[in-house]
Amino acid sequence: MNSLDDELDALVPAPFGFVGVRSDEAGERLQFLLHALPVKASPNPRAQAVADQVATYLENPHMVWQPIHSTLGTAFQQRVWQAMRAIPVGETWTYSQLAAAVDSGPRAVANACGANPLPLFNPCHRVVASHGLGGFMQGLDGGLEIKRWLLAHEQGHK
16 A cells, blocks of 8 residues: 555656656655656646656756756755766766865765755766765665666767
């Protein structure tokens, strides 16, 4: 049995599972899923616009994202997420490089990456450790495989 809070506003099939979209007064959020969740009978229409952008990205990572409404996150997190959007498609920055761009430390930047409510739009998958892939989505089950797929998807479309 699912409560209304378990239902998504939109669901986008992806090669690695699904991308769920949730929408409320605070804005939209994306969620990587290995299995589908139910979708609301009357979802927020903003969620479908975001879902359409996600589907387009999954076909073409060079698409230009339209702004997505979100008031989530602290001022620092918002600054980190904005800096992430400067990382070009098909490239990666280390946590240290992103930290230098926002005048902070790598650990604080890594925490902001993990709190990112809009992965893909704020491309936290493009942020890697100095010696390896680093983490993804605060240890989401299957998260590193998703990160590998996203990076390969972008690098294969140069």
